[in-house]
Amino acid sequence: MKRMLVALALAMATVAPTFAQTTTTAPAETQTATKPVKTRVALIKLSGEMLERPASFDFSLFGGFSNPKAPNVATMLTTLNRAAKDPQLGGVVLDLSAFNLSITHANEIGAALKSVRAGGKRVAIYAADFDTATYLLATHADTIVMPENGNVLLPGVAMQLMFSKGTLEKLNMSADFVQVGKFKGAEEPFTRTSSSPEFKEQIDGLVDGAYDHIVKTISTNRPNLTAADVRNIIDEGWFSGKRAKALGLVDHTLGREKLDAWVNSQFENGTLQVTDYGQPKKPAGEADSPFAILQMFSGAAKPAKRNTVPTVAVLYATGQIMPDVGESGGGDGLVTPGTIRAAVDKALKDDMVKAIVLRIDSPGGSASASDEIWQILKEADKKKPVTVSMGRVAASGGYYIACAGRSITADPGTITGSIGVVGGKIVMKGLMDKVGLNIETHARGKNAEIFNMMRPFSDDERALIAKNMTETYATFQNRVMSARGKKIAKFEDVAQGRLFFGSAAVKAGLVDQVGSLNDVIVAAAKDAGIEKNYQTMVLPEPRTFADMLREGFAMDVTSPTLEAAMQGLPREYRAEVVRALRMANTLQREKLLMALPVGISGN
Incomplete structure (x- = not known):
């Protein structure tokens, strides 16, 4: 189910008051012709799966090259903290089209959105569809918007x-x-x-904890819903946008094609979108210069940046x-x-x-x-x-x-x-x-x-x-x-x-x-x-790509044949298969492990 999640942080800037208000018009003789000033709004587009930290450049025979620019919590926190304190910024739009994140990452980004709100800025979130994690993130906003025919899926915890x-x-x-x-x-x-x-008792405790966390987050962030309301909603499980609004899960039903106009309507003079907010400035010629590309493939290292x-x-x-598994360190x-x-x-x-x-x-x-x-x-x-x-x-x-x-x-x-x-x-x-393979062992020592x-x-x-x-x-x-x-x-x-x-x-x-x-x-x-x-x-x-060329490709326990076979597994199972293989591989060398059981990976 495709998702498009857009988070709106709308602020009362000094030049752009928000929502309906009354204005006082000065007498004609004192008016001067001034051009209306639009409010700067950061438009941040995210897609794919949210990572914990900036990704390294990597390569897989079947997955191809990794995306070093994939969205990650570390970068999002920096960007949202900057937005919360930026007096020149009137709002933030997070476009999370085809975006996935964990509940834990929703907690982290949600906390940052609260800082944006605490900075005097209004926050709204739009999505075509919500699952549990994206909806928990949305509850950290003061307005939730979705299409009338969209979907909200809150099935519980398994x-x-x-x-x-x-x-x-x-x-x-x-x-x-x-x-x-x-x-x-x-x-x-x-x-x-x-x-x-004994192990079942532990797992049931984790499931109870996760369920209670979901109920508490929604009922705390949506004061119109009690904990009992939320539990009943979870038991119902799947809603259209129209039904979600009736239940109090969302505030407005609005299609994506009308969203930009809605954003503009929240500011008296409209908005000026900033599409590269929080991104580092791109050096001239980078990525589109043949010399830059040759330098990247040569593995030439850039001078280390010094903190000032x-x-x-x-x-x-x-x-x-x-x-330790070699100079590459084994990857992310x-x-x-x-x-x-x-x-x-x-x-x-x-x-x-x-x-x-x-x-x-x-x-x-x-x-x-x-x-x-x-x-x-x-x-x-x-x-x-x-x-x-x-x-x-x-x-x-x-x-x-x-x-x-x-x-x-x-x-x-x-x-x-x-x-x-x-x-x-x-x-x-x-x-x-x-x-038909016989292994003969000659050994000395008990x-x-x-x-x-x-x-x-x-x-x-x-x-x-x-x-x-x-x-x-x-x-x-x-x-x-x-x-x-x-x-x-x-x-x-x-x-x-x-x-x-x-x-x-x-x-x-x-x-x-x-x-x-x-x-x-x-x-x-x-x-x-x-x-x-x-x-x-x-x-x-x-x-970086240059590091990969200098140090070589990081080797893992998954062979090309096995990696190809795992492509047929549901995505959520692949990581656990790799974990199991790594655990078995580590046992051959380390003998003793301090490891969480395979299959428990957090939310």
Whole structure:
């Protein structure tokens, strides 16, 4: 279902009052001929899927080149913060045609829209169709507009888990895992065909949390609707624009072809649209000069930009936590010690960087890599303050690295916790026998074959793994309690693999408060004494096309054949297949993981 979402931020500018009003005409003898001044309105067109941070230039054999200019939360926050404070701007129009975003990203952008409203500007949102995430974003406006024959889809919350035990059995394979944490569940997608009672309890808690968040957001932002009203609306589920207006979900029904005229009508003298608001100025000849193109393909590096004003560095840890995989760092979908170390070094060496905000959107991964990253961040905090903002998910290893920060802020929709350890292997002996492949092993040492994928663990090997996992779990406990000890009454009440959603994590003592990334940045600037004049910088810096040529293509665990096969899967399942493959691949090298179960990726 195609969507076109347009957000209107309309302000009372000094030269352009909004909506109906009375005016006083001066006597004829005192009037002077003046040309009416139109109100400047920023028109920002977005399409595709909203990302967490600016994308790197990348290439896939079947997906082609990535779009380094894809819309992202970091850039949107900067643009909307600028708009909120811009005295020369009377309004903002966000054209979100064919646009997708997560509920967590809707929370972030919605908070920024509230800042626009707080700056004296009116905000309205238009869409041809709304789904849950786009409608939650729309509720942060004071006016919602859509066509009479458009659609609003608010079906509720459903979380699907993928279990591969049956698939492994059909391939004559099996999973042999050991875990520490009664509720951990990270091995269940490989070892079971459905959830255990303990894991089901955790998932039901997340679904309840997400449902309650949707109800609370709508009923809070739309005062005409009570929580009971919203629950009844969700049970009805699907509405036309006409029905949505009757229910109080939207304020006006209006077609897109009439929207521009409606915008102009809100300002006495009409509007002047600014189509490049917030975008960096394009150097002369860039992209359309043959010399510029040759320079891009040559891999020539541009001189590094130097910060000239006080800066808050926003360090993104987005994706699975993995060990270092080469110079490229593994791409935007991975968090590695190497990429974090390089980014931290850049922030520490820059005298204008006064604070670091760690933005985490990670389900965890390698236990050893998580600890290495924790140590890097902890050392950085001794020199410049590190605070933490959580995105959609910051669980297991993702929560582990969060404990390096002085304070932790979760989004209302964050999934966090999952304090536990899991390890194991995929036994492939049956598959090898089926295809007629025999592997002969010659070994010395009692445990030389502990991770031999041709057989399951022996009792002694399983005991050895459990011993090492218990030690790793104890280290995890130490990291958590050293950071959160005063706020967590009893460690085991929040550990054992338990999962927490948003505000429940605050009650458990795992995080300090619920808030947006922008809230954390503002607080970091204030604590550093630079709140009156500062900028933000994104780290690690996005990988450019020239970087890709110099460093080579980042390799992933997905082969061209498998990548082609995954094109036939529904889009929402592809990422989880890749996560499962990465988890299995990491186990071959790392042995112990701090990872959220496959299938839980946040909202």
